[in-house]
Amino acid sequence: MALKSNKKGLSSPPVGVKSAAYSSKFYAALHKHVQAHFSNVEHDKAFVCGDGVVLGSVWALAQHLRVMNSLMYSHHVNDVKNDFAVWLRDVHAENGLANRLLSAQDQQHASKIIANHVVTRLHEAAHG
Numbered sequence: 680m681a682l683k684s685n686k687k688g689l690s691s692p693p694v695g696v697k698s699a700a701y702s703s704k705f706y707a708a709l710h711k712h713v714q715a716h717f718s719n720v721e722h723d724k725a726f727v728c729g730d731g732v733v734l735g736s737v738w739a740l741a742q743h744l745r746v747m748n749s750l751m752y753s754h755h756v757n758d759v760k761n762d763f764a765v766w767l768r769d770v771h772a773e774n775g776l777a778n779r780l781l782s783a784q785d786q787q788h789a790s791k792i793i794a795n796h797v798v799t800r801l802h803e804a805a806h807g
């Protein structure tokens with residue numbers, strides 16, 4: 680959620696939000712979710728795709744799924760395994776997201792599931 684600018688160009692919280700609570704509680708919650716979904720994990724916990732791309736964050740996975748070759752996607756996701764769901768569960772502790780990813784119909788659907796998850800978490804953090 681972006682701060683609104685008033686006539687003097689100063690930033691202020693949205694209508695109905697107390698500025699003290701907005702500046703501390705809001706940003707703390709938002710920062711937590713941004714770190715969780717956009718920050719890279721330690722190098723040894725990153726996901727290395729078969730095409731050589733190294734993914735360190737949940738958001739990076741969503742973005743890479745949009746452009747990944749379908750053969751590469753099939754290498755990681757098929758009838759017997761879903762490497763991405765395992766990585767999300769084991770490295771990011773995203774059990775619910777991992778379970779939803781198991782139901783993805785194709786890689787575009789998988790990307791949307793992850794992107795929607797991140798946006799939902801950020802929205803929840805912003806609106807508490």
